[in-house]
Amino acid sequence: MITARSRFAWCVTGSGHYLDESIALAQRLPDLDLFLSDAAEEVLPIYGMKLEELRPRFAPGFRLVRDKTASAVPVGMLYDDVYHTVVIAPATSNTVAKCVVGISDTLPTNMFAQAGKLGIPGIVFACDTEPVVVTKSPHDWVTLRPRRLELDNVQRLREIDFCEVVTSPAELEAAIGRRLDALSLAWNTSSS
DSSP, X not given: OOOTTOEEEEEEOSOOTTHHHHHHHHHTSSSEEEEEOHHHHHHHHHTTOOHHHHGGGSOTTOEEEEOOOTTOGGGHHHHTTOXXXXXXXXXXXXXXXXXXXXXXXXXXXXXXXXXXHHTOOEEEEESOOSSSEEEEOSSSEEEEOOOHHHHHHHHHHHTSTTEEEEXXXXXXXXXXXXXXXXXXXXXXXXXX
């Protein structure tokens, strides 16, 4: 039986930017469910993460939730008081833009919108946050130059209620650490 607001909801979008580091942090959290957008399902294998290999990497009780319903049925678990925190990491500029203007047509954007409406804290690891971003592509390192539009959207996201925006793996770890402290929880120390 799941106790009220006892789990993390970790949403993955179609970004490869710090994907390995994001999943490594997710693996260290207690009571976590992983929510994948359709784009995440496409990107994970490109970065060497096969869906069938994800489950054993997480603690017992882990659930993998896929974006397979038109109305994002899994979002209903937010209304059942299952989750205390929603994390989107990494978040594409597309996801950030949708969150900023209230479009919730993917599992991660719908989780973000509904969590905010319920007052459930969210942490978003935005990808395009600096004028120059060096990131790992599936085959090499690339230099990206986010447009003013993407940078402005990250700033607008910071103004949304119940949302903390982070811009690096270290900031993500620190934000999650603060959330764990607030909930009187601790990082998992066992190797799954």
